[in-house]
Amino acid sequence: MKKLSGGSIWFETPLSVSAFASAAGPKENDGPLSGKFDFAAEEPCIGEDSWEKSESSLITKTFGKAIEKARLAPSEVDFVFAGDLLNQCVGTVFGLRDFKVPFIGVYGACSTMAESLALASVFISSGLGQNAAAITSSHFCSAERQFRMPVNYGGQRTPTSQWTATAAGCAVVSPKAQPPYITGATFGTITDMGVKDSANMGAAMAGAAYETITAHLSAHGTHPRDYDLILTGDLGVVGSGILRDLLHKDGVDISNVHNDCGLLLYDLERQDVHAGGSGAGCSAAVLCADILPKLQCGELHRVLFVATGALMSAMTAQQGESIPGIAHAIEFTSKVTN
């Protein structure tokens, strides 16, 4: 493991994602990735009596499934890195409460999956155990109530707004020699574009994605053409356009290889999600349900996964603050090349 420039790290000995699992709500399982999730809820409550508990149950099911696939008892998981969007990350806390695994809580908003995967990779690369899990979630109804208004109020949504996914994803990082591999990571910096519209998160986060992609390509000496896919999450339609424009001004064209988790999870027009999906669980579930399997079977060869987060609260929005963004990146490959 070697530190490169900025927040970039190169894993000279690639790590393996030894198992992964995903969970989704009914709307998410009605989209383009239908049938790819390990668990698909039939109704949004998932049998619980509050939206927060529903979100915790996504965490419990996804973590349980991932370690089952990795053939691990909870006691064999050395560390779990996890967080979510809820105040004080309670979705994760209550979802993982009964597993008794050393727990490292992270907060990166919708960048959490990349942040926790990067931390898990650093730990395993340092010889700190054999299995480190990264997990995150989001739930449409718990997020709407917390950040905007209870869904029952039927508030009108603007065209730039994104739909918080009811979803979760978990990946277990190990020092094995099987694809998908993790070969690099970049921890991003807080980047504030001055956007104050909390119904336009994609615009608020595009600058952070730009900074992190630029830093990662520069540190690793790579070019967009080296990747099958540069996958941001979750910029949606608006933020994706801004990101491409920002990179284009530097003479960097990612249009041939870029996609966004918020655009992959839903059929935007049919499912009425406006500018696309969002939420920490969106990029986590798209990664674990669609991208990691394609890397595992060799359908994808080299992917830069750039999860983006909007670092705001309902309080800072009410106080007129802008919405800073952050993006963390993970580089995956299907083969180890030396």
Place this chain on the structure above:
Amino acid sequence: MKKLSGGSIWFETPLSVSAFASAAGPKENDGPLSGKFDFAAEEPCIGEDSWEKSESSLITKTFGKAIEKARLAPSEVDFVFAGDLLNQCVGTVFGLRDFKVPFIGVYGACSTMAESLALASVFISSGLGQNAAAITSSHFCSAERQFRMPVNYGGQRTPTSQWTATAAGCAVVSPKAQPPYITGATFGTITDMGVKDSANMGAAMAGAAYETITAHLSAHGTHPRDYDLILTGDLGVVGSGILRDLLHKDGVDISNVHNDCGLLLYDLERQDVHAGGSGAGCSAAVLCADILPKLQCGELHRVLFVATGALMSAMTAQQGESIPGIAHAIEFTSKVTN
């Protein structure tokens, strides 16, 4: 660096806390540690127009002071690990927004200082840079408004309640050879004692402190008598008693070496803080204003710092959930012994 049992890590080559700084509000600077803080606010607003911005300003001042003492430009800080108690950790985000440092957001409630210090130590021990900062904060008024009620309402406080400190602490971890040293860490597990009274956080967190201290002593093969100080934060009067009782049942007596950050920050009777201090900034400021200087000059030789967090939100309390706790530990020494 070597992984021991559970969530414990041994830094075979000790790391150095190359610089540290603290900030406190007027009440905190009127207590037993008066005059020891790098920055002491004259009034709780600290010149800002919201409590959240006041808390961010504590972060800005403390981080700025710590890197000034370490003689570092922000660009020379490789990673910053930080979080706080506010929803979506906005105290930290806005406080660090302008520094452009690779940012790894953590959420560990009042265990944040130990969690972020342990992560910084793992990174530096792995050769990922020369300087990693750990920082956290809390503010009485932002916390009261968020978790209980606005202070202007003058709500009655119960005898078991603790006073959230207006304070912050920042420590920079480096691979230098100067005291204080970091020689070990233990990441804790989520531990639920079934306590539901959010005005009795000490009781809710005592079980987590018990689990982490037991795990740390076992993994490192140490005994309470090996330490000058086992310093929990922030169990207060009630939680400290429960912790000692829990350990006593195992035949482990820490009473001669135990103290608690929540008991050190305030004069409990004169300052009317009931069961003691709390808040992520309490243990961080006590560590950076009082403990690290004493390790630096050799007045303390070996300290086990066990920061404790209550993993709840106002929402989970309203929904009748119990309050799970977590504790992370860091072992400091004044000398390197082989």
